[in-house]
Amino acid sequence: MTKQEQTNNPHDICSWRPVSECQDCAIAGCLKCRYNPGDLLHFIGLFLSAFIPALIGMILSGYGWYLLGWFGLAVIFFGFWEIRILCSHCPYYAKKGTTLHCIANYGCPKFWEYHPEPISTPEKIQLFIGFTIMCGYPFPFLILGKQFILLFLAVWGLLMFWWTLQKYTCSQCVNFSCPLNRVAKEIVDQYLMRNPVMRKAWEESGWEVSESFSPEIFF
Template sequence: MYHVSGWLLLLWICMIIGFFAFLEIRVMCSHCPHYAEPGNTLKCWANYGAPKVWEYRPGPMSFMEKLAFFIGLSVIMGYPLICMLKSMQAFLLIVYIISSVGFFMTLKMFLCSQCINFACPLNGVIESVKHAFFERNPEVAEAWGEDGKR
């Protein structure tokens, strides 16, 4: 049986909180139409109840925002891989990889395909649905440089 320090777990938990509570909300969620809804907290399936600490910024994410998002996600997902490889925990590594692949497949198939945050790099909404959304939400369409018409 291999032992992994509890401090490594605590560090990972702090990284997760930092990513999902601050970085993700700043670079991705602040572009989402849910962020423009009244109230001080988000009301979406992904971050329900998270505080709105930044201004709503409609429109696409910048290259630097996408880069920060993917680097943060890579750190969060990669940290356990490194720990399991270093401690030679092959079974947990296999379970983690299979679970992660299953999680992202489920996310893309059932949630990202219906999400109104078109700025998200994982968004999978089809173009006809996006255009219908833009037709019903002209202020969002304007921020995206769309006229909402085909």
């Protein structure tokens, strides 16, 4: 590894090592484990399909000024709160730098240090509270403003957002301890075996790594 790569990857996370090191990886192709702009665009497109109807609906309802409250909450949640309770545990967060380079919250600030251990139960509860506030905020305004078509489109967009995210992202995401994550334990263990800093933190939290792996189950 070059000095520059070591500097950018202080926790020696495989997702930030040279791609040539992926050649002998037993789980290559199973995970969204390397930054890919296409994955980021997919996430942004999904998000907009729910956000745009809600945004238009709030404006047409006459509650446009209340968007400031939503945006303020978004700054707090995506800038500080979610980043600490969710993202600071993610391998994408481990890269050196002041902003996130990942497939969802790209560009968010990194005020916290990297936490290689799994997300705790209180953090998971906070995450669901935060998601509920952020997703639910516009709906009372759409109902009060009788914008039922846009309400339907926003609910549909939100359902599609979460369903698609679960099926195509959470099933391959490297933030394995997120409560929405759906990666099989065998794959998680293989990733941990390639990442000693994470493995140590996970084992100290009680996780047991099994080194047996049957690729034919997954390929």
